[in-house]
Amino acid sequence: MREQAERAQGFIPGSRHIPLSDLGSADLPQGQVLICQCASGRRSALAARQLQARGFDVRNLQGGIQAWQAEGLPSRRGKQI
Numbered sequence: 583m584r585e586q587a588e589r590a591q592g593f594i595p596g597s598r599h600i601p602l603s604d605l606g607s608a609d610l611p612q613g614q615v616l617i618c619q620c621a622s623g624r625r626s627a628l629a630a631r632q633l634q635a636r637g638f639d640v641r642n643l644q645g646g647i648q649a650w651q652a653e654g655l656p657s658r659r660g661k662q663i
Contacts, residue, residue: 619643
């Protein structure tokens, strides 16, 4: 749910980048749990609610990438789709 410049600062390996502004037109898989994450968890909570309303099974990463990195979990820097 983050913008490209934010994602370049760090992302979870294997994650897919979809800015919140592009969420409505994103092609997302049905039948699996989607996990939304942003910098702190606020934007991703909005995204999760939008996706739940569309029938997706969604979770929000509480605390976002900041909490993920603070826990020492793997992240990368740079561009990745």
